[in-house]
Amino acid sequence: MSTRLPSPPAASPSLRTGIGLRAQHHADIVARKPGVGWFEAHSENYFAAGGAQRSYLTKIRADYPLSLHGVGLSIGSTDPLNRAHLREIARLVHDFEPLLVSEHLSWSSVEGRFTNDLLPLPYTEEALRHMITRVRDVQDVLGRQILIENVSSYVQFTCSYIPEWEFLTSLAEESGCGILLDVNNVYVSARNHGFDAHAWLNTMPRSAVKEIHLAGHTVRPMARQEILIDTHNTHVCAAVWDLYAAAANRFPGVPALIEWDADIPPLDVLVAEARKADEVAEVNHVAAA
Amino acid sequence: MLPLRDLQKRFESALFDDAPGAIAPWIRGCERDAAECAAIDAHARLSIYRNNLREGFRKALALEFPVIERLVGADYFRQLALAFLAEHPSSAGDLHPIGEPFAQFLHRRFEDTQYAYLPDVATLEWAYQQSLVAADAPPFDLQMLRDIPQEAYGQLRFTLHPACGLVRSAYPVVRIWAVNQPEAPAEEVVDLSSGADFVLLRRVAMGVEMRRIAAADFAILNEFAQGAVLANALGSAHDLDADFDLGEALRRFIGLGVFTGAQLGSSPPHGEPLP
Numbered sequence: 001m002s003t004r005l006p007s008p009p010a011a012s013p014s015l016r017t018g019i020g021l022r023a024q025h026h027a028d029i030v031a032r033k034p035g036v037g038w039f040e041a042h043s044e045n046y047f048a049a050g051g052a053q054r055s056y057l058t059k060i061r062a063d064y065p066l067s068l069h070g071v072g073l074s075i076g077s078t079d080p081l082n083r084a085h086l087r088e089i090a091r092l093v094h095d096f097e098p099l100l101v102s103e104h105l106s107w108s109s110v111e112g113r114f115t116n117d118l119l120p121l122p123y124t125e126e127a128l129r130h131m132i133t134r135v136r137d138v139q140d141v142l143g144r145q146i147l148i149e150n151v152s153s154y155v156q157f158t159c160s161y162i163p164e165w166e167f168l169t170s171l172a173e174e175s176g177c178g179i180l181l182d183v184n185n186v187y188v189s190a191r192n193h194g195f196d197a198h199a200w201l202n203t204m205p206r207s208a209v210k211e212i213h214l215a216g217h218t219v220r221p222m223a224r225q226e227i228l229i230d231t232h233n234t235h236v237c238a239a240v241w242d243l244y245a246a247a248a249n250r251f252p253g254v255p256a257l258i259e260w261d262a263d264i265p266p267l268d269v270l271v272a273e274a275r276k277a278d279e280v281a282e283v284n285h286v287a288a289a
Numbered sequence: 290m291l292p293l294r295d296l297q298k299r300f301e302s303a304l305f306d307d308a309p310g311a312i313a314p315w316i317r318g319c320e321r322d323a324a325e326c327a328a329i330d331a332h333a334r335l336s337i338y339r340n341n342l343r344e345g346f347r348k349a350l351a352l353e354f355p356v357i358e359r360l361v362g363a364d365y366f367r368q369l370a371l372a373f374l375a376e377h378p379s380s381a382g383d384l385h386p387i388g389e390p391f392a393q394f395l396h397r398r399f400e401d402t403q404y405a406y407l408p409d410v411a412t413l414e415w416a417y418q419q420s421l422v423a424a425d426a427p428p429f430d431l432q433m434l435r436d437i438p439q440e441a442y443g444q445l446r447f448t449l450h451p452a453c454g455l456v457r458s459a460y461p462v463v464r465i466w467a468v469n470q471p472e473a474p475a476e477e478v479v480d481l482s483s484g485a486d487f488v489l490l491r492r493v494a495m496g497v498e499m500r501r502i503a504a505a506d507f508a509i510l511n512e513f514a515q516g517a518v519l520a521n522a523l524g525s526a527h528d529l530d531a532d533f534d535l536g537e538a539l540r541r542f543i544g545l546g547v548f549t550g551a552q553l554g555s556s557p558p559h560g561e562p563l564p
Contacts, residue, residue, distance in 0.1 A: 048423075049422060049423060049424035050425035051420075052496070053421075055425075072381070073382055078293055078294040078297055082382055085381065088383075109301075109382070113305065113379070113380065115304055115342045115379075117342055124293070155317075155334045159296070223333055227334075
């Protein structure tokens with residue numbers, strides 16, 4: 001596909017919050033045009049040369065704003081930047097003209113062997129320099145700003161000495177990238193590592209946060225304790241809604257997105273979750289006014 | 290200070306090789322209440338990532354080979370997926386390509402066993418996956434032959450549509466595939482000796498169609514897929530079916546959207562014009 005797409009008309013009546021685009025919902029979305037604000041596609045799910053997946057994405061893009069969210073570029077890896085993968089992302093960016101393009105503050109490969117997971121970085125000056133170089137490289141190839149998302153983590157490294165918020169803020173300042181603030185990931189990591197999620201949130205620079213993610217997680221018992229796993233398989237929990245209320249207050253107008261990637265429910269459940277996000281942001285906005 | 294590359298190698302090895310010793314000393318518990326969080330030690334924390342790796346790989350493989358999973362059962366499929374992961378870990382940021390060597394893996398494991406049909410079923414499922422994501426292409430238009438003199442037809446090379454696949458098996462793989470679809474009744478027994486299958490896969494509006502075709506049809510399409518010119522391709526069909534009707538076959542293939550183009554190829558040394 002090489003033709004440029006027209007700017008999409010606003011879906012009406014429209015929520016502001018978007019939802020993650022999953023193949024199970026493609027046909028339903030095209031048929032019913034739900035009033036969500038936008039859709040976010042996992043870039044890797046549309047690397048196909050042709051066929052139904054890309055065809056659906058073309059149709060959905062004609063009606064809604066779209067963002068592309070990558071899970072596999074392994075941007076924090078010390079392997080050479082995966083040029084073939086980046087070319088695929090560039091092709092999608094060219095074909096679908098997304099509003100936002102994002103990747104993760106993570107790595108997933110060593111010597112070409114991929115875990116296909118979002119592995120945490122040590123927060124060191126070396127890792128920060130590495131990320132700045134890589135993000136600049138990606139932005140140069142794509143010819144646009146990307147957003148970098150904070151991930152959920154289950155370990156911290158003893159050699160980390162830069163606070164995560166400071167690492168992310170410095171990365172944004174020095175590379176020019178934006179921040180995709182995943183409030184569920186902040187909450188999961190805060191619980192797993194014992195820091196204050198609200199304090200973390202309040203350190204994020206207002207101007208750098210360009211998108212907010214909301215998702216559900218799983219609480220798993222472990223060694224007579226609990227550990228939180230970022231599973232994206234359920235509703236957003238009450239504590240994360242509280243954190244989102246604070247985020248909506250601190251970053252007014254920043255688009256939010258509901259992510260649900262496993263045990264995927266009917267489309268209406270996701271639309272209801274998006275409506276709730278709108279309401280939380282609205283109530284909070286009124287309360288703050 | 291542990292260099293970033295060294296840290297990543299140790300961490301990755303802890304996940305793939307189940308060797309957490311090298312990275313464990315570099316992982317700490319939580320800060321707020323060290324006594325409480327220390328109970329979740331480095332090995333337990335790493336096990337979350339190891340589980341993510343294995344389960345993510347297994348799920349991605351099961352999405353590509355649902356019939357194999359149904360045939361062998363979820364528990365044994367998990368074992369197969371882990372063994373396959375050890376031999377063929379993902380080599381891309383996109384998980385979709387992981388299934389490419391799976392049929393070969395199953396062949397090495399099950400040849401000369403009563404499960405020797407499994408690799409062929411996997412080949413069919415992989416061809417199905419490839420057809421789903423193949424490039425779009427316009428169907429062949431007979432007008433494309435307008436300027437080609439009839440005596441040159443023997444030198445035509447037909448290009449198969451990118452979404453067309455060809456799979457051959459000594460087993461009735463299409464039947465095996467069909468009775469192991471989610472909506473199929475649970476207990477239908479397929480006689481493994483009930484015949485060989487020559488399968489044409491093609492993309493249709495609702496997905497991918499698998500069509501059993503005649504051996505001679507398969508032979509000529511397979512020759513086209515290898516880049517043979519019509520004269521040579523026809524020879525393969527005639528070897529299997531002396532009465533093979535080329536005109537009828539070509540019309541049928543074109544009707545099914547099997548071709549996307551045809552060009553005059555250079556004469557191969559043993560090429561001969563059509564009678």
